[in-house]
Amino acid sequence: MSPPIELPGLKALVDDCDLGGVLGTEAELEFAARRLSEFFTRYGEHRRQHRTASSLPLLQDWTAMVRQSKANLHRVRVLLQAVAFMCSAEMLAMLWMVQLGASVKELHVDHERDDFTKVRVVIGLPGDEEATEAFESTEHWDLALFQFVTISKVNNEQPVVEGFFALKLPGE
Amino acid sequence: MIGGVDRHLPMPSQRLPEALDAAARAILRRWRRAVLQSGDGTVFATLADVPLSVAAELFIYRDRVSLDDWEVHGATSENVTTMIHLLVNGDGLTLVVGDPDEPVAAGVLRELERLRFGGELPRRAA
Numbered sequence: 001m002s003p004p005i006e007l008p009g010l011k012a013l014v015d016d017c018d019l020g021g022v023l024g025t026e027a028e029l030e031f032a033a034r035r036l037s038e039f040f041t042r043y044g045e046h047r048r049q050h051r052t053a054s055s056l057p058l059l060q061d062w063t064a065m066v067r068q069s070k071a072n073l074h075r076v077r078v079l080l081q082a083v084a085f086m087c088s089a090e091m092l093a094m095l096w097m098v099q100l101g102a103s104v105k106e107l108h109v110d111h112e113r114d115d116f117t118k119v120r121v122v123i124g125l126p127g128d129e130e131a132t133e134a135f136e137s138t139e140h141w142d143l144a145l146f147q148f149v150t151i152s153k154v155n156n157e158q159p160v161v162e163g164f165f166a167l168k169l170p171g172e
Numbered sequence: 173m174i175g176g177v178d179r180h181l182p183m184p185s186q187r188l189p190e191a192l193d194a195a196a197r198a199i200l201r202r203w204r205r206a207v208l209q210s211g212d213g214t215v216f217a218t219l220a221d222v223p224l225s226v227a228a229e230l231f232i233y234r235d236r237v238s239l240d241d242w243e244v245h246g247a248t249s250e251n252v253t254t255m256i257h258l259l260v261n262g263d264g265l266t267l268v269v270g271d272p273d274e275p276v277a278a279g280v281l282r283e284l285e286r287l288r289f290g291g292e293l294p295r296r297a298a
Contacts, residue, residue, distance in 0.1 A: 055218040071223035074190045100220035103201065126218055129204055150194075152283050163197060165190055 005033040005062045013069055017077040022084040032080070036065070038089035039079075039096070046093055046133050055127030056100055075099040077166040078148055085144035094121050094135040095145065095164050101126035102133075104161035109143070117143060176247070176257065176268040179281055183264040189224045191265045191284075195258050196222070196232060198283045202276045205235040215239065230258045234276075253277065 007029050014023045014032070023032050043060045050056075057064065069076040075096075082095055098104060106122035119142045125131040148164035183191045196219050200206050208216040211229040216222045222230065233239040238254035245251065252270030256277065259266040267284065269277035 056220065071225055072189065072193070073225050074187075074193065101197075101200070101218055126200075126220070152198075160201075162194065165194075 003062050005036055007033060009062075009066070010036075013066070013076065014080060016069065016073060017080050019077070019080050019084060023080065028084075031086075032083050035083050035086075035089060035092070036062070039083075039092040042089040042093040043096060046097070046135070049133060050125055050128070050131050054102075054125035054131055056097060056102065056125060060096065072099075074166060078164050081166055082145065082148065082164075085147070086139075086141040087144055088137045088139040088142050090135050090137045091119065091121070091139075091142045091145055094123060095148070097123055097125070097133070098163050104163070105132060107149075107161060109146075111143065119143070119145065176252070176270055177272045178266055178268050179272070179285075180266045181264050181284055185262055188260050188265060189227075192224050192227060192230065192258060192260055193219070195265060195267065195280070195284055196224075196230060198280045199232045199256055199276070202279060203232070203234045207233045207236050207239045209233070209239065228260050232256050232258065256280065 007026070010029055010033055011024075014020055014029070023029060040060050040062075044058070047054075047056060047058055051058070065076065078099065079092060079096055082092055087095070102123040102125050104121060105124045106120070108118075108120040110116070110118040116138065117140045118136070118138050120134060120136045122132050122134045125133060145164070147167060150162045150165045151159050152162045181191070196208065200219060208219065208222055209231040210216070210222065210227055211231075224230075231242075232255065233242065234254040238251060241248075241251045242255055247270070253274040253276070255270070257268035259268065265284075267281065269281065271277060272281060
């Protein structure tokens with residue numbers, strides 16, 4: 001059973017990531033805790049589709065998140081920024097797999113004002129060049145993901161989505 | 173003695189873990205069976221396991237065979253292009269490559285020379 005997310009610990013992590021301005025209140029922290037719990041579940045559901053195919057961890061939980069924050073705080077920072085933008089658990093799971101080494105193979109967006117949004121991302125899993133996993137969402141807030149996308153195009157190579165990087169905050 | 177060529181990429185210190193992450197990803201995209209080794213000799217099978225926040229340097233080998241060859245023979249004319257050394261220091265990231273014109277090294281260097289975390293955000297999709 002996954003250990004619970006305790007708000008003081010989450011607040012400490014938020015502060016480490018300099019995100020107290022957007023996830024500082026108790027209500028915001030409670031929202032973040034709920035969304036992270038949903039994200040842990042979605043991560044496990046997607047990961048189980050490729051049980052033996054990838055080097056990605058089988059599970060993510062609060063303990064793993066804290067451990068990753070000590071080793072790679074910049075990755076947790078992107079995740080928490082996406083939580084602050086109210087991205088869905090589905091897209092957080094995708095973003096986190098990319099943080100852990102998966103590559104973005106396809107990225108599709110369909111949006112019509114005041115009507116609908118659909119985001120679909122297909123990633124390639126590390127450790128198996130053939131294994132891919134698709135993530136889909138109709139949550140409008142997932143458009144915020146595109147703020148974190150980093151692309152690269154060098155000379156005549158085709159552009160690639162390199163991954164997701166944290167936004168620079170005022171004062172940095 | 174086989175030497176390497178250093179390329180220093182200035183970066184703000186607070187973004188160095190991300191720069192190291194980006195550099196490692198750029199290499200891993202080209203070497204799909206790469207093996208990573210930290211400065212203290214610890215070998216990592218995946219980038220997810222590497223503690224980049226505290227890493228001062230990272231060696232990335234093309235594959236396990238290359239790592240074994242480097243550990244036995246050191247740098248030789250045969251293996252010099254099978255490892256890329258990433259070094260973090262206060263003002264940026266340094267890449268040491270065996271031959272900057274070798275296709276993988278050249279591609280990684282071109283990619284990273286365009287990666288800037290300076291006063292602005294990293295490059296983003298519009």
